[in-house]
Amino acid sequence: MQTTPDQTALAGATSADHRYVNIAAYKFISFDDTEEMRPQFQALCTQLHLKGTILLTPEGINMFLSGLPADIEHYLSWLRSDPRFADIEVKYSYSNEQSHRRMLVRIKKEIITMRMPLIKPELGRAPSVEPATLKRWLDQGHDDAGKPVVMVDTRNDFEVDVGTFDNTVDYRIGKFTEFPAVIEQHKADFAGKTVVTFCTGGIRCEKAAIHMQNIGYDNVYQLEGGILKYFEDVGGDHYTGDCFVFDYRTALNPKLEPTETVQCFACRAVVTPRQQLDPAYVAGTSCPHCADKKTAAQ
Template sequence: MQSEKPYVNIAAYKFITFNDTVEKRPQFRALCEELGLKGTILLSPEGINLFLAGLREPIDQFLAWLRADDRFADLQVKESYSDKQPFTRMLVKLKAEIITMKNPLIKPEEGRAPAVEPKTLKRWLDQGHDDSGKPVVMVDTRNAFEVDVGTFNNTVDYRIEKFSEFPDVIAQHKNELDGKTVVTFCTGGIRCEKAAIHMQNVGFDSVYQLDGGILKYFEDVGGDHYTGDCFVFDYRTALNPRLEATQTAQCFACRAVVTPREQLSPYYVPGKSCPHCRKELRDVEAKAEASA
């Protein structure tokens, strides 16, 4: 059913050999500008990753153009809707990786790790184990500040600050996950796809990626077994399990996530500061006094 909200927000990625990114970049940018789309497209030799928003017809025209390229004919897209344009500009960037892991041995195009569909995962979580009877452990591959906005119940959160830390961190905790079925997850599926492949490569024998990530889980299942919202990288900041924007915000100054409760603080000035900024300032002042 068509949403009453006019803006269509799409997120999609695909790992595929894409060696003509330099030639394609101006074509992507020109088309998006012509169609009035905004967002970010990452082009890499390992594939494409995009977050775009626009009105329904222009979005459909863009996808038809992209899928006319045989490499992207089967591109899967996740959609949500908003009352206004969530992005302020249109960027098309060339990157070494569409999601940085700094591990050249990880090549999803050559074979994915097993994926579990949202409805199957919900059933596993409902019953407390997978279909073979193994306990299920959810491993969040996102950055710590994203996890703080919301995550699956009882998830394993290693407090990573950037995705390239994941291989070292998971190696340190491998013994804790032995004998269990591990499901890696992230916002839209791209990070957990690389994470699951890496885990297979280093000896995990029962690891899955959540197909389509949290956003697809919300779309197919809702919020069962999940607490909070899902951080997204646009003005909406976070989506609830109904894929609606919430009152959560992000501080322009320090980039911290600011909850509705924290927005009641006198230190929260939209576009300027937040309670997290104040805490950082106090910490700096305290260190300066201690060393004086």
């Protein structure tokens, strides 16, 4: 019997000697029964002992879940029984512990807050580039039409500081709602170039690429599946550092393994292994970032 891609990925938990499977997935689709579906999601995830976050919004679903392989498979089978989510694509990683501490199913207005109501990915996406194709473009220094390729990071500044693509454009935004105005101000910088937007898993860069098309960018792509899919498909070529993730692991390396990077419990700043050697770092209490803020306030 031929195995499905999901079954092959789920089997990785055993073959890699890791107990838990972590999945990340989203889909932009009209979803007008979020209130009705929320208790069903919550009940099933509780029954299956899954941990993580599921966002239900009128524009679609976004989820990060962790559980045993059989329980993740059960959940995905149930989710895909709904025709709206039958073709949802999933990214996988593995760990010895569950990547989240609790299970939350939340209803929000948007999958990722952008406050641009005219952007509706369900009605049409911007062109996307697969990780293997992007790697080839970066290897050769240009796209297939000979145009220079410019990477644009759509994530928040603290995420970028953990790791990003080499020579990427980073506008040091503090939240995604700042991106539309910033990228519009710099449109002239990208004339004659191919722009590839990227983010952790694909959501932000999908909205970003559509917005850029709407304001007149001629040649813009989104990285299909984001950094996590790039790591999964081609590894860490042309990428320096790790990828920040919003769970207890804090950051994953290009092998999709947790790193020693942590988040400060007090101020939520990212603390690298080198920074953890600072006397100001006390696990669960403080970090060098906290100390710098206190000094500046004095």
